Amino acid sequence: MPGFWIDTYVSSGNMKGLRYRRVNRVNQEEQTKQRAEDLNNSRNLDVHKWSEYPEVKNAVDELFQKFLELPDFKGKQNLQKKHIKVIVLDLYVRYKEDAKGYISFYRMKGMYRGKSRYNQLHISFTSVSVIDNLAILGYLEQVKGHHDRTKQRASHMSRMRAKVKLIDFIFKEHKITPEMVERHPHTECVILKDKDENGKKIVVTYTDTAATNAMRTNLNVYNNLLRRTHIDIPWFPAKGVRSRSGNSLIKTDRSNKFTRRIFNNHSWEDGGRYYGGWWQGTPKDWRKKILLDGSRAVEIDYSGLHIVLLYALEGTDYWQTVAEDPYRLEGYEESERMRSLLKQVLLTSINGESKQNALGAIQKEVNFNKDEYQWVIDEGIDLGELIDKFSKTHSPISKYFFSGHGVKLQNLDSNIAEMIVNEFTRREIPVLCIHDSFIVPSQYKDDLLVSMKKAFRKALSNAYPEWKSIVPKVDELMERINIIEAEELQFEDITDDYDTPPSISMTLKGYAGDKYCASLKEHRNNTWDRGYYSSP
Secondary structure, three states: OHHHHHHHHHHHHOOOHHHHHHHHHHHHHHHHHHHHHHHEEEOOOOOOOOOOOHHHHHHHHHHHHHHHOOOOOOOOHHHHHHHHHHHHHHHHHHHHHHOOOEEEEEOHHHOOOEEOOEOOOOOOHHHHHHHHHHOOOOOOEEOEEEEEOOOOOEEOEEEEOOOHHHHHHHHHHHOHHHOOOOEEEOOOOOEEEHHHHHHHEEEOOOOOOHHHHHHHHHHHHHHHHHHHEEOOOOOOOOOOOOOOOOOOOOOOOOOOOOOOEEEOOOOOOOOOEEOOHHHHOOOOOHHEEEEEEEEEEEEEEEHHHHHHHHHHHHEEEEEHHHOOOOOOOOOOOHHHHHHHHHHHHHHHHHOOOOHHHHHHHHHHHHHHHHHHHHHHHOOOHHHHHHHHHHHHOOOOHHOOOOOHHHOOOOOOOOOOHHHHHHHHHOOOOOOOOOEEEEEHHHHHHHHHHHHHHHHHHHHHHHHHHHHHHOOOEEEEEEEOOOOOOOOHOOOOOOOOOOOOOOOOOOOOOHHHHHHHHHHHHHHHHOOOOOOOOOOO
């Protein structure tokens, strides 16, 4: 770069022109960098967005009529309408998630597998023509990707996002609300993944067994329970809050509750954790404000679960022999922020296959999650040294660091979660799972404690019979919600006239409280199909 500017100056002899060209190039580089960052704010097209509401049907019918007026339009009506519905609904959901966010999609026919357990609606290459037609009609912005001919793959997927014209068409003209959008009832919820030749995680097909069928049946029942449970935070900012990772915005999307189990490395013994639901990425300070069907909630997690499990593998009952906070490190401050950092160190170290790999992952987390980890940068914490000292402190289990053993532990904690989720689901008590942490209505706190200890013993004794006596210490993170006392909420007294505040004896006051009460009442008045999610 310096040589380029010197050469330009010498050849032109014009300092003013030099400065102009230099500033212009810097501006172009900044614009290119910003454009790349904007396009990276993207997620893949969700091929299972669905709705049976008449408002959605009317909107799709009207769009199809507009398609018929285009000179090059062709295709079967039912097929076109199905694709219009899926794409338009996902664009709407994405806009509500992040108005500046894009959706990634392929323009290559070979990338569409019409018949797959991961594509129950058989969304096909027809998507591309639907997207092109929506762009022609001015409903979306499209940025085309390009193909790497040397590697025979898409180097950059194409991007799209809704324009205001589409949002107005959906929301203002057809009165479609986010609650009207959900997932197709046959969406696959048992996912098996592997890595391709480039190390990228991909979904892979599999043959069902009695075990996978049982998992799917249990998940369908669980998802149906979540679907008919009102899960919300009354005063959650409309613009959202940063996720725990800091990489995205989290919003209380009451339609985003669908949960899957995801296994890794083409193995049913790696991973298996529950994923899904807007609450999973929500910071704990906000999770403690969650209301479940109008009741305050309690969250309880296992204390140092993976460390306890690793010590158990080495024949040691951590809480009997060590009995110290596993995230306490000599020479470093004892604080919640350091505890959070050391949890990240453990997670990345046991999942990484080398120290360099783990260090890079931790550094990335610190760089991206500035709200939580800016202090690490400001105070010059040496992350490499931190990893070494943490590994030395836990020398009895240091052989598991940089071993990739984390997915094995995730499989064990997913089996624990499965027992807890299934028990509460059978009792029709909503339970929210954040891997090794669980949220239930506060009146079931004692039940949850008993269930967590029982599930831990059973899962551990199944995997390692000689250590079935180990019982974890559980931390009660959130027992009370200071804003709302659940017993004061008398929702049966809500009036039908929402021009005036609901007649509730409560601290739920103001616009947010009124809006929440109206939403809860509408939810309760809905008739929920108890068998909506089911196997095809």
